[in-house]
Amino acid sequence: MKLLVTGGAGYIGSVVAAQLVEAGHQVTVLDDLSTGHADAVPAGARFVEGSITDAADALAGMDGVLHFAARSLVGESVREPALYWNHNLGGTLALLDAMRAAGVGRIVFSSTAAVYGEPERSPIEESDPTRPTNPYGASKLAVDTALTAFAGVYGLAAVSLRYFNVGGAHTARDGRSYRERHTVETHLIPNVLAVALGGRESVDVFGTDYPTADGTCVRDYIHVADLARAHLLALDACAPGEHKVYNLGSGAGFSVREVIEVCRDVTGHAIPAVVRERRPGDPAVLVASSAKIQRELGWKPERTTLPEIVADAWAALPR
Secondary structure (H helix, E strand, C coil): CEEEEECCCCHHHHHHHHHHHHCCCEEEEEECCCCCCHHHCCCCCEEEECCHHHCHHHHCCCCEEEECCCCCCHHHHHHCHHHHHHHHHHHHHHHHHHHHHHCCCEEEEEEEHHHHCCCCCCCECCCCCCCCCCHHHHHHHHHHHHHHHHHHHHCCEEEEEEECEEECCEECCCCCEECCCCCCCCCHHHHHHHHHCCCCCCEEEECCCCCCCCCCCEEEEEEHHHHHHHHHHHHHHCCCCCEEEEEECCCCEEEHHHHHHHHHHHHCCCCCEEEECCCCCCCCEECECCHHHHHHHCCCCCCCCHHHHHHHHHHHCCC
16 A cells, blocks of 8 residues: 555654555655654655645555654643644644545544543543543544544544553664654653663652552553554554544553663663652553454554563664
């Protein structure tokens, strides 16, 4: 298929684009490079620098879209909600309109577990209430709502993948490594590993008074290569007039303190941690049930342990 990957110069989008190329698809990456990197676009993919609000030319002749272009920082969304509504919802609506005009009827959307807010139970299932606690999660949920409407009225074939914390690195068949790298890094594992590399003096722990076993937030971690495979399966599962939603995760939760300890073990470095106040909008526990996607699409994570995820991320970092 001819496929457009929006945000394909970012961490997850670049891994998905690389797997699509390896699977024999013709891939075009559309990215404005506001957070992505041009050198992350895989060999064999065509690169178009641009915004999702002006995707008409890039959509010509496409069979489908995999949509990763989004603002994704919880704290920033609380401080600047207009930025998130304008980009995540407004930009996606512009993309959907451009898809209709171009006759492109298939989309896989990169959603988030943040749509659930503070869940009533764990692990979270797709049928659980969606009550986001921050504008990031709310803007993503609004896109899911739009996809349901576009599927029902316009016959769009859509799949939303709601995933939790992503980690690790992917090595393609050509030996090229795709790793997490952000200009402003807020994700836990790369920040902890940066301390081991000497790039930071310590790692911040935001809140130790959550209702969890050790007082720190608990998250479900999924390896980026497993996550990417799910997108390829979702692409094939798209059906006209349907909007399907799947959670992705390992089904196991790890606290912030547990992640730091695993990073110490993997790197062999003492990693100082400094306790800070809670960040606004951070739920205490987010752990996914991926039973639905395993049952319906046959997806199953292959790298399920936290040491595996951390070790792959550590090995991919430049020394």
